[in-house]
Amino acid sequence: MQIGIPDDAGPLVAATPSAVQKLGALGYDVVVTEGAGTAAGLPDDTYRDVGAQVVSDRAAAWECDVVVCTTVPDDVAERMRPGTMLVSRLAPAAHPDRVRALADRGITALALDAVPRISRAQSLDVLSVLSNVAGYRAIVEAAAEYSGMFGGQVTAAGSTRPATVFVIGAGVAGLAALGAATALGARVRAFDVRPEVAEQIESMGAEFVSEPAAQQQVSADGYAAPLTQEQLAAALRLYTREAAAADIVVTTALVRGTAPTTLTAEAVAAMRPGSVIVDLAAPGGGNCELTVPGERVVTGNGVVVLGYTDLPARMPRHTSELYGTAVANLLTLLTPAKDGEVRLDLDDVVQRGMTVARGGEVLWPPPAVQVSAGPPAPATPQAEEAAPGAAPGAGAPARRRPAWLNGALAVAGAVLGGLAVAASPAETVGHFTVLALAIVVGFYVIRSVTHALHTPLMSQTNAISGIILVGALLQIGSSSVLVTVLATIAAAVASVNVFGGFLVTRRMLRMFRRTDDDGDTTARNDAGAAGATEGSAR
Template structure:
């Protein structure tokens, strides 16, 4: 089969020379329209070196499988004999072709119907089911990451100062204050980018589970308990109640007044709620910048105009750009191309250059919005649990993780139910009683050792359970030091005349050695991620 990469007129391209080589390796003939990758910095010669043929645009549109960045606005309706030969652009899609693109099927039902009438099998890259197995196809998350990073770049270009504080002979300047609303993929990317530039970053999200993610990025969590929602089942925020919205707006007003940069990312199922009112903008300092990442959904700021730069009466700049990923075409094209290649690889199990779309595959079915002349949108809901499994009556297959932050209990194998809290508490009480009896029956010196061990376990549990993710690597170094102490103690006891003591000493020395050398190996690989050149590449392999 032939895969075509037309020139759809934008700076992005859904295949890079690297991903083109992957497609060729799967057995496909790849044709790329002349100049299709020029906007992203990929010359035609690079595609030819990867094994593709550079052809006129019309030939790319007429391929068996056509991949573009975004679906066209409209399609001509074919007559009884089909489209006339030589049709240009999207109208050159042949009947029965496979189209891979961002389609926005929920917002563009007319286009989905036109694709179905054409007999096109349409795969929407922006309709990937949010399950673990489909993460490598998740274009929306990838583009959100780019948009969050680019938002900080746009803010830095508009802001009249430096993000990091400076110490000079003439005096010092404070760092910029950045406030990020929303800690999803885009928000976390913005937090990371702003922090790397030296800004003081504060962030807020109505989802309580997002606080740990904000702290792990080095930002300060803004607390507004009255606005916090219950822990979400799917990792996404839902609409706020009136009281929660009022509490959130109060927090936004305080933070916006003190911020130099405000980046808003709040979207609830594609709709942008108001988070920055005109009154809040009026309290901000002249020269402050608001970057509204929710502009495609209408905007979080009341003064946002999608696609435009607006300056308020008091000199605050509001950016409502809707094309932030397009402003980083090379990186965005690499992410799009990787997702397309992953999708094609999923549909080519035989690596024989033939695309096989399994309608029973939940990933393929969720992305297929039109096929066989029928509209298949919306897809059936993704099942998170399966019917009775062969393991026995009442057994249930383990559910898939539907999104980051989701929580599903995995049932025990063979249909066994997890122990009830009463049973668990009873077992804990029995274990505690046996431990107390063992200590009471031991000599005084041995009882002191048991007491120290018990206190160490309790203290260690509470200390480690409250350590932030950002401190896990330093904590690992501390555990290496403790393992070193255990290793020395074990080696001193190996020569004991008591065989039990010798056996325990050997086991302790072995386990401590594994922990020490494993910890050093992991630390070495992590440090390699921050090195440049060949050393870093070797460490990451």
């Protein structure tokens, strides 16, 4: 089968040479329109070098068995042959007439912007790709507009304070924006109505702004729901307060494609002259009341409001590279035999969720896919029925101990511990003192270290475990059976920690090791494995 890569209207291209090479390995013949990758810095010769057929006839790519593009023209159904397949961003909810036209022509249409949000489909999710690039580019645009430097500077003539960046929303775009701003040295604060993302924000080096009155319960599907009137009022007060203290504000709030208002005209009026607002929700109408989609606006008090809707296209090389990788991953899924033949399996929830038209039928919207971004809600305990003859109240839940009893037990435990230490030899008292200090120091060290450094911190505990191991080995030969048993257990546990720490260190280092893959330099990402090792869930 032939895969066509037409010349899209914008600077993006649906497949880079590395993606074309992967498609060729799957058994496909790739046809690329002449000049399709020029705007992304990819000359035609780079496509020819990997085996693609570069054609000057712009209609040739549209007549292939499979057509892959980043955007579709209004007459896409007329350009393609009946019975072929289209893979692109289709916005099926916003353009039902287009989907109907494709179905009427017998075209199988797969929407890359309808990928189910489940872990198995992340490698196909172009929306995350575009959001990531948009978040990064938002900081680039803000830095160009801002009249100062992001990072604080110390010079012989004096010092400057770092810029303050406030990010509204911690989805893919928001996290990319705060990561880029942190890397530039800015002081970054962020807020999201989903409380479960606080740890992600802090792991990126930003400060999570807490406002319980404006936050929802832990979401079941990873998306924010519309706020109640009380939550909305609390959120708007928070946004107004933070925006007034910020130099740059990045808004990313979208609820099912709709942009709620997060910055009112009054909030913008309270901001300092020279401040910058980058509205990443401009394609959905904008989060700021003064946003004009696609344009740069300067308010009466000197605040710059950027409502650009083409931020990913302003970085065409890397956007095209990531987009093409997602396309190659999709075709790999559709070609299990690697024989150049597409086999669409509608029993697969990922393929079914993307398929909006097939065999003359419109298949949009797809069946709901159950996803869970947060921990499942604990089941409500129910008292079991008492068995016949059981004592009254046997099935009732246990009564909680009163608070005074817990306090009394704590005091009694402290007194007994003090007496045990007082009755111990002076040598043992010293050991107890070292243990207590180690517990206190360890507690404050762990609490003060950012989440992103927990893995390397755990790796450094290998040295401590090694000391424990040496001490245990010295005590194994003791004449006391109890000491020998405890030393053997300590040696075994310390050995597990030492070897486990080396494995964690190795995985951590592999995250930053670069390997050559089809001529491109890529970074191996074992973050999920390292995160699982330290007991954190994404």
